[in-house]
Amino acid sequence: MSVVVGFAPTREGRAALAAGLAEAVRRGSRVVVVDNRRADPDDPDPRATSTAALEALRPEVEEVLGADAGAPAYELRPLTPGAEPSADLLAVATDAGADVVVIGLRRRTPVGKLILGSGAQRILFDAPCPVLAVKPS
Numbered sequence: 001m002s003v004v005v006g007f008a009p010t011r012e013g014r015a016a017l018a019a020g021l022a023e024a025v026r027r028g029s030r031v032v033v034v035d036n037r038r039a040d041p042d043d044p045d046p047r048a049t050s051t052a053a054l055e056a057l058r059p060e061v062e063e064v065l066g067a068d069a070g071a072p073a074y075e076l077r078p079l080t081p082g083a084e085p086s087a088d089l090l091a092v093a094t095d096a097g098a099d100v101v102v103i104g105l106r107r108r109t110p111v112g113k114l115i116l117g118s119g120a121q122r123i124l125f126d127a128p129c130p131v132l133a134v135k136p137s
Helices: 011-027 046-055 058-065 085-096 118-126
Strands: 002-007 030-035 074-077 098-104 131-134
Touching: 002 011, 002 085, 011 030, 011 058, 011 098, 011 131, 030 046, 030 058, 030 085, 046 074, 058 074, 085 098, 085 118, 098 118, 118 131
Parallel strands: 002 030, 002 098, 030 074, 098 131
Antiparallel strands: none
């Protein structure tokens, strides 16, 4: 089983990564960090950009999880160009047999609080497991 983390290079994404890694350590579970942002339409190779961004996280992930033989395993999955980020995250959660999906939520205006972001809402409603939604402190 695993903890699937939706990561984006934002405060919310950093909060999701921290919470997801902590959850994986607590559970002793494998972690799958998924680049969960929209591809830049002007980027000629969005998958390479995503892979490079995730590789930059590797030292942080290894520091939290540990590098010894008993440390939880992890995987860094780049975005799937052309895929809707929420659909991609849900597919990874299903494929990985996720115990929990961790996502970051941003603060909203009073009107925005009535309507959760459509991607976050889809993940909360359609995830095959519990969802831990965190916000940055």
